[in-house]
Each structure stands twice: as structure tokens, then as C-alpha cells.
Amino acid sequence: MPKPTLVDVGREAGVSAITVSRALRSPEKVSEALRAKVEIAVKKLGYVPNQSASTLASNKSSSIVVMVPSISNNVFTDVLGGISDALHGSRFNMQIGYTNYDSQEEERILRSFLNPTPSGVIISGLEQTDETRQMLENAGVPVVQIMDISPKPIDMIVGFSHDQAAETATQHLIDSGYKNIGFIGAQMDPRSLKRLAGFKKAISDNGELREQCIAVTNKPSNVRLGATLLDKLTSQFPECDAVFCNNDDLSVGVLFECQRRGIKVPDELGICGFNDLGISSETVPSITSVTTPLREIGRLAAAMVIGEEGAPSTPIVDLSYTISARESTKRV
Amino acid sequence: MPKPTLVDVGREAGVSAITVSRALRSPEKVSEALRAKVEIAVKKLGYVPNQSASTLASNKSSSIVVMVPSISNNVFTDVLGGISDALHGSRFNMQIGYTNYDSQEEERILRSFLNPTPSGVIISGLEQTDETRQMLENAGVPVVQIMDISPKPIDMIVGFSHDQAAETATQHLIDSGYKNIGFIGAQMDPRSLKRLAGFKKAISDNGELREQCIAVTNKPSNVRLGATLLDKLTSQFPECDAVFCNNDDLSVGVLFECQRRGIKVPDELGICGFNDLGISSETVPSITSVTTPLREIGRLAAAMVIGEEGAPSTPIVDLSYTISARESTKRV
DNA sequence: GTGAAAGCGCTAACAA
């Protein structure tokens, strides 16, 4: 028995194929009676729409395009998990593009993903090229930027302020009694630079900012790099008594390096990480981190882009963050 | 200017549309001269094939379907990364299905992914339902099972032996002088059960296996669970002097719990993990683990499924594993 | 609110 088509469903329901199509994708354009008949016929025949035919005829696909910098960074697997959750059971599927933190690559990939026109685009960060923004506007699809926040999104945006988060975290270190606070960062993408700016602001507001308190690299982040950067930091800034790390890989690496070198945490060195990826709360001592709503960002972005009920009514959603204060900054 | 179609390219090259189609997808069926002409015309017009039309006409898509148990488990993000690498630049794209460690769910998802017929299927493990195996055979697509090894794959297979890996790791603990070795496991899927079997074999071969040396749960693995299971293990098996952990989340969690309780690693307790996910080598002390070729499994599976040059010529590829011996099992 | 006709761009099957 071949797969039933719209024509088969129409025959079963006593209507034409096009009416079935309408009943399925824009029920409000069809009378109540017909809708019911069609629904029964669909169930009876086990009809499943053919996406290719639909896409070919309309030049619109049912994909939600998701552009993220990296597959291996747990930050984005969390976000993707949230999107996946929200799309589950809907008629949309997700198509993922990995930009490797490169706007040009992002533009290239997106160009290829924009044909046929997807049902929506979720894209990380604010730093799209002019070309990319133009393509997105021309495509006329809903676009949700994620991870960051801005008063002037391309279309919609959901995220939080990295400057503020870093500033609050740094202030937490200051409030905990640390006097000489350093910054450790890897993969210095625009959001990382904002965290650095927030750090600098908090330090400047409470005294003098010295350049030697910053140790950063553009390499991808990992645990070992935390150790390496701590070495760098303590040699250029020996009086350092606390570090704010760009992310949790680094903060964990810093803690391990302290254990190796016999540096007492939190007494001799306070540590604060970023994103709170799950291990920070388990280490000994546990590490203070900035808890960010990664999964929720994904979920909301998906809801906004498909215009689901329950989606926020405003195009700008600032989800904020919380400081999870733990042992690594609890000076006695 | 509208997007060029096969007809446009054909006109430019002075041939028919179908010839262009053939020149593009099976060059060997077309004369050398024509192929060159077509190639020039394609470049000149910037022709890009329309996937939907192709899929609709042939009922075959250019997707490689990848079925994995979980999005959040780093084991699978590594594998996916390998597949993504291998597919990059080819004409194939990947379509990912998350089964949540459930064969019925796997069957359900796969059924929906098999229409239109994909170009290939990569599927985790050996434990497909009969229905699933049947569907896969009927579909007539190349199938590569991954993560495990078996003499009788559905079609092709690339992985390693979990029993042997666990047996070797346990033997390493025995050789390191540990006498009372326990097993800690979470997410006891079939591969985990094989690791447990390998553990039991090594223990039995060297003395007597006692049931109380095993502490497992079916909950998803995480760092905290390592601590919880260590508690369970040491209360039911107080003489325990080493643990083999199902995976690295748990082994890290065990180490942290030892630090909390003042248990000296490796002297009072030896620890060995599984998969070597990157943090094991960084902890203090560093943790011995079984290094498994996750990325390589992904790369090879993709190469095999698309029949790429450079793919192994045999349908069964055992990639093996290595024991990365570190401080956590180096008893003085 | 509903339907008929005309493709979307490609490939299978057959013909030359």
C-alpha cells in the first residue's frame, strides 16, 4: 500500500486536495465541518505530509536554522537542548550550523541555509556581518538572536547582559574581601570581551585598574588552559588574591593548579567561574560561578521564532543571571 | 535574476537537463567532453542543486541519519563532531535523532526519518528492535552501527569491545596492587553492562567475585552521582581499595568525594574512569582512564556510510582503546 | 469557503 497523499485524504473526506492542504496548515480558512472531516480522514489513512513536495512548491522549508559557534562547547549543547525541547512535537525541525566563531563562515553557511527559506532563524550573538543582516532581512523570516542582549536586535532577542553579569561577579569578589583581583579568559569572542569590560568597570569603580591583572588568550577554552593562564597571571601579578574566569573550564583548571601548587582556596586565592556548567558545584572546594539560563534561552528562542503560544510578547527578553556563591569565594 | 536550474545550465552547456543531472551525480555515465562543458556552465551560472526537487523526484534524500542516545553526553558530542568533520564539504548533511536510551523511541524516530530514504544511517549500539533492523534492511541504505563491536553487524560496524576494555582496565588495577576492587556505574545501558561483565571476568579470573563490590544505578550519569555511589559502595564493601567507574563523570565525582572525606588517592583508594573525556588528565591527582577513539569512530562511520575513498575496506572495524595510566592508580 | 489548473526543479524509465 503506497503512502497516502493529499489527494487520497481528499477522496476519503469528500473534498479536494487543496482543501485538505488548507485544513492542515491554515485551519481558520476552512469551515468547521470540513476541518473535522479532514481530520478524521487523515487519522484513518495515517497521512504524513511530504516535506520535500511542500518545500519545492512553496520554496519554504519547515526548518528552524540554528547558528552556533561550536559543537563541543557545553554552553551551546545546553542551548541546543533547550531548542530541541521546544521544537519537539511541533512541525518544525532544526538545522544546525557551526560557525567556528567566524562571522564570514557564518555568512557563508547561512547563505546556503537560506534557500529554500527556512521557517525561522536562531543565531548566536550580535556580531553578524552587514551582509548577513541584509540576507536575514530580505529573507523575511523571524530571527531570534541569542546569548547576548541589545536594545536593537535584528528582529527579536533573548539573552542576558555579559557586562553586567561579569560586573556583578567581580563585585561579589570585592565584597568577599579580595583586594587584588585578576581576570583569566580564553576564546575571547565578543561576549567574552564584554565580560572583561564588566570586570574592568567593577575594578575601576572600586579603585585602580592595573593592566597586569588580565591574562587572556584567543585559544579555545579548556581545563588545562586554566592552569596555564593562572601561571601567567601570578607571574605578572604576584599580589593577586582572586581570579574571575571567563568560564567554568578555566575556573576548574585554576582550582586544580592551586591544588598542585598548594595555594589555599579560598583563603589565598578566591575563584569565580562563568556559566555554572555542573562541575563547579562538585569540586572541593566548590567553585562560585555565574549561573546563566542557557537551556531557557534555547527554549524561549524556539518558542519566539515559531510564534508559539506561551512565547514572550515582547521582542526583547533579558533573562538575567544569578551569582551562585560557593566555597571558593568564602573567605573566613 | 532567478536561481538557475538544470535547464538553464543545460542551455548554457548545449545539452539537456538530464545530462547535466547525470554529469553532476554520476560523472562516470557521461562523456569526458560533456562533463567539462557542464562544469564550466555550472560555475558560470553559479548553479546550486535544489535538494527538495531532487528528494521529491527520487524519494531519496542526501541526509545521513545519525541516531544517538543523548545530546548532553559528551561521549556523543565527540562522536558527532567526528561525523560532522567527515561530512564537511561533501554533498551530505546530517540529521540527528535522540533516542534517550530507548529502543522503542529509536524505532519511532527512525521510522519517521526513513521517509524519504536517507543516503545512509549511523546508529549507536547493537540493540535495535527486530522491527528497526527490518526497516533498515528494507530501506536498502548503508548502515553503520557505532560504539560497540560485533561479528554480525546489520551492515557495517565501527567501535571497540567494551568488555575487553573494562577487563583490561580492571586488570590494570589488579596489576597496580589493589586487592578489593569495586565497580561504580550509572546509566546502565547495554554497553555499560558489557563493561560490568568485563570487570567481573577480570575479578573472577584473579580470585573471587563478591556481589557487594558492585554499586550501580540506571539514573543518568553526573559528577555528583559518583560521590553518591562511592558512599553506597564503601558502606556495602568497606574493604574496597579501588574503583573502576563506568565513565569519567563518575570517576571525577569519586575523586572529589575522596577529597571531601580525606581518603587518600591512590594510596587508600585507586580510581579508574572510562572514555577519558579531558578532565581526567587535569585533576589532582590525575585520574587513570580508558581512552576511547570517539571522534575517530564518528569520522570512520561517516566515511564508511558515504563510501568515501579512504574508508576502510572491511565492514567491521575494531578501533580498540588504550589505558591511560595516571596518578590515581600509581600506588607507591 | 472551495476547487481547477499549472507548475516548483528534479529524476526514473524508457527511447533513440
Add this chain to the structure above:
DNA sequence: TTGTTAGCGCTTTCAC
């Protein structure tokens, strides 16, 4: 080896 013909299943457009 190359071309012709006839759809794939759906949506668009336009008519009623």
C-alpha cells in the same frame, strides 16, 4: 552516451 516524457506531492493563482 544522450534525450524525451512523465511524473514526484504539494502549493500558488485565479476562478467561482
